[in-house]
Amino acid sequence: AFGPESPRNPTPDFCIQRPRTIYGVSKVHAELLGEYFFHRYGVDFRCLRFPGIISADTKPGGGTTDYAIEIFHEALKAGSYKCYLRGNTRLPMMWIDDCIQSIVDIMEAPDSKLKQRT
Incomplete structure (x- = not known):
């Protein structure tokens, strides 16, 4: 959702978003549409x-996290x-169970507790 002009290490949630890939552009587009429909239509x-x-x-x-899983499969084989x-390379990753729990948590969160939508 960011791009080469965005600050890094760590990238703040609210900063310039000028992605250079269709994947990044799609993410920003979806977030902005969601915010628009929230503010305009509730x-x-x-x-x-x-x-x-x-x-x-x-x-x-075939994704960016492949090596983290490949390490174990290949080491066993x-x-x-x-x-x-x-x-010293750092790649952000999240365990699937934590991912699922975060989705459940945000869907169950009372609207009054949300400070931002994206």
Whole structure:
């Protein structure tokens, strides 16, 4: 949802959003439409931004979190795994159970407790 002009480490929730991919543009578009329909028509819009979601039960499928799962599958199969990321590389990830719980929590949250919609 951000872009090269956005501040980093950590990126604040409210800052310039000028994504350069259709994926990022779609995310910003959906969030802004949701806010518009909330303010204009009272639609109960709630949105979460997730990092990469990981699960031990799902094999790698071509996403950014693949290496985190591949490490274990390959280590069990071959006895080792060579990761090409630098040791200090950080990629945001979230466990699937925590992801599901966060969705349940925001859907059950009273409207009066929400400070923002995205």
